[in-house]
Structures are given as structure tokens and as C-alpha cells.
Amino acid sequence: MSDNRAVVYAGAGKVDVVDVDFPSFTLQDGPGVNPASVGRECPHGVILKVVSTNICGSDQHMVRGRTTAPEGLVLGHEITGEVIEVGPDVEFVKVGDLCSVPFNIACGRCRNCKEGKTGICLNVNPDRPGAAYGYVDMGGWVGGQAQYVMVPYADWNLLKFPDRDQAMEKILDLTMLSDIFPTGFHGCVTAGVGVGSTVYIAGAGPVGLAAATSAQLLGAAVVIVGDLNKDRLAQARSFGCETVDVSQGDPKDQIEQLLGVPEVDCGVDAVGFEARGHGHGAAAEAPATVLNSLMELTAAGGAIGIPGLYVTGDPGAVDEAAKVGALSLSLGTGWAKSLSFATGQCPVMSYHRRLMMAILHDKVHIATAVNAKPIRLEDAPRGYADFDSGAATKFVLDPHGLISA
Missing domain, CATH: 3.40.50.720 (NAD(P)-binding Rossmann-like Domain)
Known part of the structure; x- marks a missing residue:
């Protein structure tokens, strides 16, 4: 049994749940990984134990075969998780922190990031501005519909929830902050x-x-x-x-x-x-x-x-x-x-903290509005099929059974 399981694109109309490598702080070659990124070191990153990861309509475009996504691409850009390991350059994020991950990856150092345009970071995609986890042509970063995932530039990207117990009570709402x-x-x-x-x-x-x-x-x-x-x-x-x-x-x-x-x-x-x-x-x-x-x-x-x-x-x-x-x-x-x-990617970091506060203080109930439903990671193929058939449901993958618990 692998140390990690993940949802992968398996050709038009199909996803599989397969064994994949446990994430590391060095980008490895694989389906969809930009060749220019192979070997890239991420000492600024963390490893997350994924608490929730959602199926998105953008994922569905790929699964329908409506993009140039390669087979074997690990899917998933809507990620919430617990930090279990930090890279040597991480200063503020700590092991045990429960965090939301913006779907758009940003370095926090380039001109666009400093201007708040985190959806079009200049340093995370060799081909064009902007990157995301598990998405075609978006830099080749491994997706988060998995048990574990690496998040780069963690001090910049992660939104830590102030109270873990409160966050787990509202996890179906808070998981929507990633995208x-x-x-x-x-x-x-x-x-x-x-x-x-x-x-x-x-x-x-x-x-x-x-x-x-x-x-x-x-x-x-x-x-x-x-x-x-x-x-x-x-x-x-x-x-x-x-x-x-x-x-x-x-x-x-x-x-x-x-x-x-x-x-x-x-x-x-x-x-x-x-x-x-x-x-x-x-x-x-x-x-x-x-x-x-x-x-x-x-x-x-x-x-x-x-x-x-x-x-x-x-x-x-x-x-x-x-x-x-x-x-x-x-x-x-x-x-x-x-x-x-x-047009373009939402700069998630411009909004996610304020929306988190609205959720934590009961000003909005986004999970109810989108009809969120948690399912097991292994049930992802059924979730994708139901979503594609038009189900009025937002499917939330629960890789470790933490939501149901």
C-alpha cells in the first residue's frame, strides 16, 4: 500500500483513485509537470495532510476531455489541510496548523504578488503568469485530491484558521475558501x-x-x-x-x-x-x-x-x-x-480572510447554499459522474474520514 492515494485523470470521462508518491520539497517529473520545473526545490513549502478537497467544475472540464490535460494528471485545486511537515525556510507556519490553501499558487515576491494580483504570479509557471494545483497548463504543480500534498511558499499562501475545533465544526463552509x-x-x-x-x-x-x-x-x-x-x-x-x-x-x-x-x-x-x-x-x-x-x-x-x-x-x-x-x-x-x-483567476488572497471571518461569525452559510456533501476519496469517480450528470451538489472529498468523524 502506498503512503499516498490520489485522484487522477484517466482519459475522457474517467478518473481513477491510485497510489502516488508521497509529496516532497523537490518537484518530480510526472504527468502535466512542466519540464522546466522538474528538480525545482521548495524549501519554503509544507506537507499537508488533506482534511478536505473539493471536486470543481474546472476539474470537470478536464475530465470531459475538453482540455489538453494528460492522462495521469493528479487532480484537485481546492484544498484544506493540516500541516505535518515544514520546509527549512518556513518561518511562521507550524506543524499542526489547520489551513486553507488558495487554489492559485503565488510566490509573494514578484511585482504582481506585491500588487495583490496573486492569480497571475510571475514566478510559479514557466509558460505564463499564474499557476494552480492539479490543472492543465498551470505550472505542473501536483494536485490536492489526495491524502497528502505539498504547498509551496507556505508562509505567504496558507490561511491559518484561528481555532482548530471551531474550524472543524464549520469545515464544510471553510473548505469553500480555497476557490x-x-x-x-x-x-x-x-x-x-x-x-x-x-x-x-x-x-x-x-x-x-x-x-x-x-x-x-x-x-x-x-x-x-x-x-x-x-x-x-x-x-x-x-x-x-x-x-x-x-x-x-x-x-x-x-x-x-x-x-x-x-x-x-x-x-x-x-x-x-x-x-x-x-x-x-x-x-x-x-x-x-x-x-x-x-x-x-x-x-x-x-x-x-x-x-x-x-x-x-x-x-x-x-x-x-x-x-x-x-x-x-x-x-x-x-x-x-x-x-x-x-476576467481571469480570482486572486483568492484578496478575499479569503474576510470571508473566513464571515463564516466563523455565522454571517454566511456557504456550504448550505452550494449543498455540500462529503464523500470518501475512493468514491471520487462516482462524485465526478454525479456532478457531470447535473447534480445540484458540491462534492467534498474526505481523504482521512475526518469530516465524517
Whole structure:
């Protein structure tokens, strides 16, 4: 039996749980590891015993075969864990600390990190700015859907929970701090959501539901969530959102029925590049649909936050342009309405401490909003299959049985 088990991408539509090497402070060669990173020393890192690690919609894009991810890639970028070993250059993080790990890896030393742009760190990916655990083209860092994982630049990256017992009581909420809660919050902040705003969120998956929760936390007057999936729309309604079933037609027509006008102050794209069309029988993929719709229904002078994932390599795209991330956007609409757009990875560190405090002081219940469900690491293939089938559930992997205990 190996000292470590992990979830790996095993080809389009398939994941396996396999034995993998125990992590070390030296990057080893392996599937998805950037050759320029092999042998890189990380004395600034720590080894975590993973307490919780979540299945994300971004992982699902890879598992569907919609990226250039290689088989054998260890998945997982939503990580919460206990420090069990520290590197020689770690000064402040201690063995026994229970911490949240931002999904985007940042050095804390480059210009972008010093400006708070931790989603596009310049020193963690040899190919381009920005890196993440267990994700294609994101630097080759080993993923955290495992029993153990190495986290680099630990003093900078880790968010320590102030009280371990309190944190374990709220672990299903706190596990969302690694990605979807800050990501949804970032989508709302960049869309300009504030007190009294009317907000339309495209997509009722976990990020969309996290964005809806964030909009409420920010003081929105009305939060409207659109999707094709009736179960996910019901989940949005369960915590006070209005909903739009986009299979029934253009969202702006249904928004007019709710608000009296066919527009909102703020728009959020929580769908990304696998978007589908609107209207009856709209099962066909139409990747620019959500962005063009948001430009139509966001009021002039408004803003659109785009936390939904878009990629530059999609072998399963519907046309040659979309395969390289080129979409047919009505940019003229956006220009004419003086709309603002914000894209890219959420800089998790800009938000996660404040959101942690909101959780610890019972100001928000994100696990309930996204319908979090813990499952065993060995049950990850079933979790991926259920999530892919449209389950209105955020699956949280429990590698050591600590959540169920």
C-alpha cells in the first residue's frame, strides 16, 4: 500500500483513485509537470495532510476531455489541510496548523504578488503568469485530491484558521475558501455589486451559487440566477434567489417579468466556455451565448464579472475558432453601452480572510447554499459522474474520514 492515494485523470470521462508518491520539497517529473520545473526545490513549502478537497467544475472540464490535460494528471485545486511537515525556510507556519490553501499558487515576491494580483504570479509557471494545483497548463504543480500534498511558499499562501475545533465544526463552509467562495465573491465585486443592486448570475453550478450568496452578502436587492438545470435552480431558490430557466427563452424577457425592466445593474458569468444556447430545446453548445446575453441585459455603464473559465486549448469545441478560445462576441454591444469586463483567476488572497471571518461569525452559510456533501476519496469517480450528470451538489472529498468523524 502506498503512503499516498490520489485522484487522477484517466482519459475522457474517467478518473481513477491510485497510489502516488508521497509529496516532497523537490518537484518530480510526472504527468502535466512542466519540464522546466522538474528538480525545482521548495524549501519554503509544507506537507499537508488533506482534511478536505473539493471536486470543481474546472476539474470537470478536464475530465470531459475538453482540455489538453494528460492522462495521469493528479487532480484537485481546492484544498484544506493540516500541516505535518515544514520546509527549512518556513518561518511562521507550524506543524499542526489547520489551513486553507488558495487554489492559485503565488510566490509573494514578484511585482504582481506585491500588487495583490496573486492569480497571475510571475514566478510559479514557466509558460505564463499564474499557476494552480492539479490543472492543465498551470505550472505542473501536483494536485490536492489526495491524502497528502505539498504547498509551496507556505508562509505567504496558507490561511491559518484561528481555532482548530471551531474550524472543524464549520469545515464544510471553510473548505469553500480555497476557490469557489472567493471566486464567486470576486465575480460580484468586479461586477460592481453593492447595496441595492439588481444582479443576474448566469449559471447555477457551485460557483454560480457561491456568487449568488456573495451578492446577498454584499447587499444586493435582487439576485437572479439563470440555468437550464431545474434542480440547480431549485437550489438557488432555497436561499432566497429569483431564478430564470433559460431553456424557456431569452433571460432578459424573464428578467423583465421579475423587475419590470429587461436589465440588471450587474452581471456575472459563472458558466464559462462550455455554455449552451437559450430557448426551447437549447441543448446545443454555443460558447459565446452567456457573454453576449450578459452584454444585452446589463444596464449601460454597468459591469460584468467573468469568473467562469475560458481556455486557449479546447479539443472538443464546436468549431475551429473555439478550439483556441476565439469566440464570436458582440463587442460592439459592450462598447456602445460602456460596459466594463473583468476576467481571469480570482486572486483568492484578496478575499479569503474576510470571508473566513464571515463564516466563523455565522454571517454566511456557504456550504448550505452550494449543498455540500462529503464523500470518501475512493468514491471520487462516482462524485465526478454525479456532478457531470447535473447534480445540484458540491462534492467534498474526505481523504482521512475526518469530516465524517
